[in-house]
Amino acid sequence: MSNANTAHDHHDDHDHPMPTGFKRWFMSTNHKDIGTLYLIFSLSMLMLGGAFALVIRAELFQPGLQFIDPHFFNQMTTVHALVMVFGAVMPGFVGFANWMLPLMVGAPDMALPRMNNWSFWILPFAFLILILSFFVPGGAPASGWTLYAPLTIQGGMSVDMAIVAIHMMGISSIMGAINVIVTVLNMRAPGMTLMKMPMFVWTWLITAFLLIAVMPVFAGAVTMLLTDRHFGTAFFNPAGGGDPVLYQHIFWFFGHPEVYIMILPAFGIISHIIPTFARKPLFGYSSMVFATAAIAFLSFIVWAHHMFTVGMPLQGELFFMYATMLISVPTGVKVFNWVTTMWRGSMTFETPMLFSIGVVFLFTLGGLSGLMLAITPADFQYHDTYFVVAHFHYVLFSGAVMAMMGGAYFWLPKWTGHMYNEKLGKIHFWLTAISFNVTFFPQHFLGLAGMPRRYADYNPIFTEFNQWSSIGAFCLGLSQLLFIYIIVATVRGGKKATAQVWDEPEGLEWTVPSPAPFHTFDTPPTLK
Amino acid sequence: MLFSQRGRQAVKLSAVSAFLLSSLLGSLAKADYGLNFQTPVTGVARDIYDLHMLIFWICVAIFVGVFGVMFYSIFKHRKSKNYTPATFSHSTSVEVIWTVIPFLILVGMAIPATTVLIKMEDTTKSDLTIKITGYQWKWGYDYMDGSDISFYSTLSTPRTQIDQFNADTATEIGENYLLETDKALIVPSGRKVRALITANDVIHAWWIPAFGTKKDAIPGYINELWFNVDVGKEGVYRGNCAELCGKDHAYMPIVVQVVTGAEFDQWTAGGGQFNAQGFAKLSDSNEAPVVKEAVINEAVVTEATAAAVNTNAPVIETAESQGSSDLAESVVEAVIPAAQASEASMQDLLASGEKVYITQCAACHQATGSGMPGVFPAITASPIATGPTEPHIDIVLNGKPGTTMAAFRSRLSDDDLAAVVTYQRNALGNSVGDVVQAADVAAKR
Amino acid sequence: MASQSQDHYFVPDASIYPFACSIALFFIAMGGACYLNGFAFGPNLMMVGFLGMGALLFKWFGSVIKESPEYNMDVDKSFRMGMLWFIFSEVMFFAAFFGALYYLRNLAIPWLAETELLWPGFEATWPSSGPVGADLVVSGHPDATAVMEGTKYGLIDPLHLPLYNTLLLLTSSVTLTISHHALRANKRTSAIIWLAATVALGVWFLYLQAEEYIEAYQVLGLTLGTGVYGSTFFLLTGFHGFHVTLGAFILFIVLLRMMRGHFSADKHFAFEAGAWYWHFVDVVWVGLFIFVYIL
């Protein structure tokens, strides 16, 4: 394996000097630089989306309207979610994929490097359009991130801007996903069979498949929206024989796999961290792979659990209830495997491990509330209340986002060559975990007691929990400033990291020096 | 390097989780309003409640089980205790076990869930049918079984409570803030009420937590739900619109007053009168003075048939003209002679126009007529409201398809329409000076 | 991967095209949104975007062609896989519209017909333009005044232009395959002729489809606004037509390159990618012919 170190030394026959300045950052064909761009973009979007969330939480601190009118509130909710989902979480994982996949499979770069760069650069422009929509008459889209017709048919120019922005994000994701699949399938080092691939590679392979399968469907949905708005078609208009619910079906056919797109790579990341800090191989590797595939398969046949109240035929409701419940089984397999990986390990609790334990614990909490949502008769009560909001922030923030934070601490030494400040990292974890729970745990109660979501205003009985939630949100936001500080400090300096960084971690990425040189694996490594 | 801290951290982690768990359990044990579902008052709601508690406890048990193991491991199997790692990495038998057991648990949950669901969806054998229509942003109720009662229900919380932007003008928030309406839906206890739910513009959802009902109101389609409130649980129940429907989504609550069967019969026999609080007025029907209101109400009933969907297609206008609102016209025509007999004065029109404006139009065009730039046009200095009367009457009568501006032709009487148009032209900063009479409106229908 | 060969996997140098193309895409998207909302500069903005994108892609592909001798088999394989997955994404895009067609026709229309209370007298038939849409004339030409008033519409006769179009596309797949075989056998002239024939058939298809649209709009009164039937009909056939245009364009470029002497008997990825795309477009058409025109 150690030939990897020398690999980059005698690649000089190839004229790839490390570019600088504009050429390096805007014209890159290097997976590491593009990965860095993605990660920076994702972090900025987390800030932006978080800032919108704080506007929501500020308005919800008390009943009555104190700061913003309901129309602007709806814009905040919509753009918060779009920015978080398409700007923070998805690009974040693509950033990890870019950095780590070639390192993990022993490839010199992503398979299609220029397309890789294009995938990235579309994103800032797509979000520019989305943000510009605040400044057109009527403001940004205000129909929720789901953009349900007919509400979006009423909307103004901003809806069209959101639609074209979504088309761009879709193009970006599809190209990114094609790149991942091709890299994984075509560029693995000799000897790395599919069932020897690291878990992160596996989860991303499956995620990429999901992306290619559902992003075009979403594009189709918003295209119909566009033609209904401007060209007189009647897809969602009953007068012409259409059905508003059709939009929901198409949207959620995309939307449900989308939520697994946002969690599977997270599963991959923590499947690397937990074995490293338990000093024990990942338990049940092959069942992990099959569970991931099973989740992906099931994700295509559960979409209508978001639509139990639209009045589907009974058989439909039953089918979607059963199918949804089934997803708990493979997900449970994953949880049990992680716990068993820890079992009788020799654990230490550095920041990445803390985040991973936090993810397993809190994601499961969110998963179990998801299971409650799947029970159709009960969902009639939970639906469109804060119980749902609590559910998906548990799986999204404490699942996806916290897994990315853990991954960032885990690989930061590899990326920068410096150790981060462990003490600050731990403080960051505890601040995040606690304030996260203060923010979102009370929302379960709010939802059960009857507070609907997407409400700018509420009855005073809900005040107390909302205040907890708002206070928590601001603390959560502030804690992330510490995260940024830690990252910046680590990039600028700190204790030198070794190639291995941790105690005998597994994987090719730990065989290259820290920081990983600009070019790695020009000649493929051989697996033992 | 931070070995000494690790113990403390683990304690903290478990303390936090213990805290969370115990607060959850403790609060649910109390099961007060504000922490768990509202106290159910129908059989179905009770079933849902029980189902909810059942799956909740199963989830708690799983959670405690799984994380009991994990935290045990975290405490015992740590490097700081010099625990040497085991090397095992797979076991087919445990994988099978923890696939099969969860599956069986799920089957155990699915059985009661299926039973309840089948019961919920059975809307047959109802005693009473009510049609519920969602509008931006109010609810319309039509009693179907011949009683012909029909009315709208709008938020009655005063604007001064809602607008807390400026402490000087704001008033204190009341107990039923945002959960009060000008008229309640009146239903009997002990009878199976079936509701047909639809919408006129965008999707809404009709939700009463205590009844265990929530269904989307979808333009152009009809959904059904039913409830049967227990005898002895008469009273007032409140709910919300539960599907994002635009700006005032949070401001279209639902209030239901449950009365006994006898009271209900008396109420319907009396033509469905309301008292000042918006609840059923159970007095002798002969004394009911509000002929005009009754007429408005009847005009509304016919909307069941008109029900043009105010979304985007130009085709919709054909529906409006296809004579499905004949009934509405004939009902309205019956009162026109009375209106024509005495031309209303500007003062009268302005006075009643203001009322109509505040209840019907201010949600969008704002109480001051300023509108919201880019979303709802201002009435103040609006070219339509200050131009010729024809287009002005036209837009109010027919709305503008594809926008939130709804057609008010079947929602308001000629008198009210004339009043509100006159009001818009001569108040809110406008002073065109002309007067629109009910006859002018009738002529444009 | 065991097949990884000894020589380098080609990693291209820094390139400005991706970034520049993103800017062009931004212009197209913004221009489109502005155009739809009545801003006069919208179309211009879009035009700038399209021209820029065209020029950039031309240069970009040019550089790929220039580099191609340096590509080893792995790079070639990456391109192939990339193309296949791209086609898969296109399949899913069409799936959304076919799904919509299924839903509207088999679920939404019957439900609307059951909703007596809102749509009295509406009956579930297909084609349908919905409860307040225009009446259907079984087929052929309805009387002209009704069309002018938009109260009636007719249907495209599937056994007329659509059938010709089906034959055209199927034939074009055959000619394309012949051309491919010829190329592999190094019979260059024959390959060029058959490829040219393929492109010509594609253009002919487009010409007939344009004629069909004109007939639909001007004679039959069948438009995008003809309820769900018009919506699904035009969006499905329209997006298909758009893909035919793209496919024909790709094959045309391949043809030009072939005439310039590019491609060898065993290395001609661009040809194959274009061919796959063309076959995909063909298969979609067969689906359209069955589900949109005939059934």
Ligand code: HEA
């Ligand atoms: C990362 C994202 C993510 C993930 C992973 C999930 C996971 C799940 N979700 Fe969630 N969900 C969302 C994101 C996500 N969700 C979002 C964003 C929404 C709202 C969208 C919107 O409306 O805006 C939503 C909404 C949503 C709804 C609709 C609610 C409503 O609007 O009425 C439902 C209903 O069924 C649901 C169910 C589930 C289920 C069953 C899972 C399962 O996958 C969970 C499985 C996990 C476990 C069950 C825990 C671990 C398992 C064990 C420890 C094994 C033992 C367990 C048993 C045997 C029970 N989700």
Ligand code: HEA
């Ligand atoms: C990955 C996805 C993701 C993430 C990470 C988050 C994160 C957060 N979300 Fe989000 N949320 C969604 C996805 C996500 N959300 C979705 C899909 C919806 C549904 C929308 C809909 O209904 O359509 C939603 C809806 C939603 C609601 C319901 C709104 C409503 O129904 O009207 C609320 C309310 O509390 C909320 C709050 C928060 C908070 C407090 C955070 C916090 O975790 C955020 C913490 C981070 C920060 C606060 C940033 C830190 C930075 C700073 C503090 C610096 C400040 C910077 C500047 C001023 C430049 N979210």
Ligand code: CUA
């Ligand atoms: Cu009506 Cu929300």
Ligand SMILES: [Cu+2]
């Ligand atoms: Cu889902």
